[in-house]
């Protein structure tokens with residue numbers, strides 16, 4: 001059965017899920033929801049997803065939200081290689097440990113930076129407060145340093161060894177996001193740089209496909225108005 005996949009490729013959990021579906025050769029129909037244009041707030045969209053968030057999937061009458069829950073579900077339901085989310089309880093517990101940290105430890109600060117410095121100025125036309133900018137930059141840097149100095153301190157290819165897990169996709173897609181507003185977490189962080197290179201090499205061409213729009217926004221150093229029209 002084909003999965004119905006609702007997503008916006010500029011959203012971190014959507015890119016994560018896009019990569020996961022592609023890497024596992026799961027067939028899906030694309031339903032692109034442009035968040036910047038408010039497609040998720042339309043009555044039509046709310047009928048299928050009242051909480052107005054992406055990503056979500058529908059398959060065979062099962063509707064699921066939350067990227068982590070969706071990937072765990074697909075690992076149980078489909079013929080997915082074990083390394084993504086191993087059945088062994090201890091290996092799974094280590095992945096879960098990272099994922100629980102990632103929600104508040106990585107996603108929250110990096111998303112706050114993105115919102116404060118990029119999204120809200122675009123949507124409201126107002127410059128952010130200097131104190132908010134400083135707060136969001138400082139939170140983001142602390143979080144990136146925890147990746148560099150703690151999670152990646154053992155110099156493995158990926159977070160949990162030589163094989164990718166769902167945790168790596170979640171981490172990488174969050175770490176890419178601040179580039180859209182001029183901050184690349186790789187800079188000055190050699191372990192993080194090597195880690196991101198490893199993930200990209202292992203998952204291409206899908207990695208570059210997932211990041212294509214993000215890359216073009218980041219590279220062009222577009223004006224705010226131009227960025228808005230690209231969203």
Ligand SMILES: N[C@@H](CCC(=O)N[C@@H](CS)C(=O)NCC(=O)O)C(=O)O
Pocket residue numbers: 011012013014035040052053054055065066067068
């Ligand atoms: N925890 C959710 C996060 C979902 C989420 O926050 N989606 C954002 C895009 S990254 C969204 O749909 N935002 C729309 C809005 O806030 O109006 C997941 O991992 O799937």
